[in-house]
Amino acid sequence: MSLNWEEEIAKCSMCGKCHSVCPVYLETGEESMVTRGRISLAIALRDHQITMTEALKDSVFSCKKCLRCCKICPSDVNFEIIIQHLLYSVAEEMGIPLLPKLVFRWVLPRRWLFNLMLKCAGIGQKIMPAKERGLMRHLPMMFLGDRWIPTLSKDSALKQFGGVHKVANPKMRVAFFTGCLINYVYTDIAEAVIDVLNRLDIEVVVPKKQLCCSIPALSLGDRKAATTIMFKNQDAMKEEKVDAVVAACGTCTKALKHDYLHVLEDSWQEMSDKVYDISEFIEKFTEYKTEPSEEKLTYHDPCHLFWALDIHDQPRDQLKRSGNYVELEGASNCCGGGGVFTLLHYDLTVKIMNKKIDDIEKSGADIVTSNCPGCVMQISDGIAGRDLNVKAMHTIQVLRKSLIDGSKRQLKEEVEVAS
Ligand code: SF4
Numbered sequence: 253m254s255l256n257w258e259e260e261i262a263k264c265s266m267c268g269k270c271h272s273v274c275p276v277y278l279e280t281g282e283e284s285m286v287t288r289g290r291i292s293l294a295i296a297l298r299d300h301q302i303t304m305t306e307a308l309k310d311s312v313f314s315c316k317k318c319l320r321c322c323k324i325c326p327s328d329v330n331f332e333i334i335i336q337h338l339l340y341s342v343a344e345e346m347g348i349p350l351l352p353k354l355v356f357r358w359v360l361p362r363r364w365l366f367n368l369m370l371k372c373a374g375i376g377q378k379i380m381p382a383k384e385r386g387l388m389r390h391l392p393m394m395f396l397g398d399r400w401i402p403t404l405s406k407d408s409a410l411k412q413f414g415g416v417h418k419v420a421n422p423k424m425r426v427a428f429f430t431g432c433l434i435n436y437v438y439t440d441i442a443e444a445v446i447d448v449l450n451r452l453d454i455e456v457v458v459p460k461k462q463l464c465c466s467i468p469a470l471s472l473g474d475r476k477a478a479t480t481i482m483f484k485n486q487d488a489m490k491e492e493k494v495d496a497v498v499a500a501c502g503t504c505t506k507a508l509k510h511d512y513l514h515v516l517e518d519s520w521q522e523m524s525d526k527v528y529d530i531s532e533f534i535e536k537f538t539e540y541k542t543e544p545s546e547e548k549l550t551y552h553d554p555c556h557l558f559w560a561l562d563i564h565d566q567p568r569d570q571l572k573r574s575g576n577y578v579e580l581e582g583a584s585n586c587c588g589g590g591g592v593f594t595l596l597h598y599d600l601t602v603k604i605m606n607k608k609i610d611d612i613e614k615s616g617a618d619i620v621t622s623n624c625p626g627c628v629m630q631i632s633d634g635i636a637g638r639d640l641n642v643k644a645m646h647t648i649q650v651l652r653k654s655l656i657d658g659s660k661r662q663l664k665e666e667v668e669v670a671s
């Protein structure tokens with residue numbers, strides 16, 4: 253599984269097709285902010301024609317790692333390997349800023365410390381004067397810049413739901429990997445995942461020892477911290493003896509399915525084969541009845557599910573069975589969200605997001621869903637900014653409602669037959 257970045261670079265024919273899809277290039281028009289330009293810089297750096305500078309670092313950090321370019325590249329260049337190599341090079345030559353380094357190496361591997369840090373942030377959210385729009389708050393905090401964020405949950409999903417959720421005759425036993433946004437902010441998504449799986453006769457384990465997926469550390473080039481976290485997650489998942497691991501976050505799913513293999517190699521292969529996006533798992537292994545509502549539903553594709561894992565039909569199928577589905581124009585276009593990128597380049601984030609919100613507005617949908625809490629957060633930010641009457645939710649929450657309504661209808665029909 254170890255791919256060589258120099259072999260990937262050698263495949264590039266410099267055709268420039270990647271310019272047509274890169275969301276950052278489409279906004280900036282700058283060659284240093286697109287795949288081909290970054291490959292040229294990587295070559296120049298390798299050949300000692302240039303040295304690592306702030307401008308080069310900016311070029312590397314402005315990549316969203318959305319992987320659209322990999323999908324359309326006629327030469328099959330795996331740009332992810334190249335950009336990750338560049339991120340490691342930046343970290344090696346310029347260092348990782350002290351605060352994130354402390355967080356990645358000391359806080360993320362220790363759940364109790366991460367909980368404590370987020371508890372303090374939650375208290376800070378309450379006492380700091382903050383502008384609010386809808387459910388989003390603007391906090392002038394370190395790291396966050398201009399970013400609007402939702403309120404942190406009082407209790408984490410792991411605290412509320414950690415452990416085993418049994419059913420009478422389980423068809424399968426799965427581990428639920430929550431990821432940080434669902435764990436600390438969108439605990440209602442965690443509740444929906446567990447409830448839907450239980451309704452479909454799946455026993456759910458929420459391993460209490462699971463940590464962050466490690467992608468924030470990888471995104472700042474901290475391989476050492478990411479490796480430590482990955483090994484701990486490997487232990488947490490392996491000791492549960494499950495048939496599958498499900499995640500409801502596009503980035504976590506892709507990390508567990510692909511990125512862990514780059515670092516943990518063969519020791520992760522068996523687990524990687526068991527990793528599923530929540531909609532993918534439900535469509536592959538279960539059968540269910542729903543009661544569709546009148547609501548107009550639409551779907552936004554998270555980049556890491558659409559471009560990296562080819563998951564697009566399953567969430568749509570669930571929405572089509574849950575309400576009045578309309579396809580969103582440019583559904584697979586990036587929403588602008590994405591971890592470190594949104595913190596370092598919030599201005600670009602907003603420009604990319606505004607196009608997505610235009611399309612959502614045009615769709616006339618009552619609810620826009622996505623299979624990623626990061627995209628839900630980003631779209632909620634855009635909707636709140638325009639004060640639109642549209643809800644942003646995770647697909648599993650819509651499916652849950654239609655399953656509950658379906659059960660009620662079935663019960664009513666059984667009562668009518670019996671009387
Ligand atoms: S599309 Fe592929 S081959 Fe063409 S310039 Fe971009 S990375 Fe190189």
Ligand code: SF4
Nearest residue numbers: 274315316318319321
């Ligand atoms: S991964 Fe996305 S942001 Fe980065 S170069 Fe490719 S298309 Fe552009």
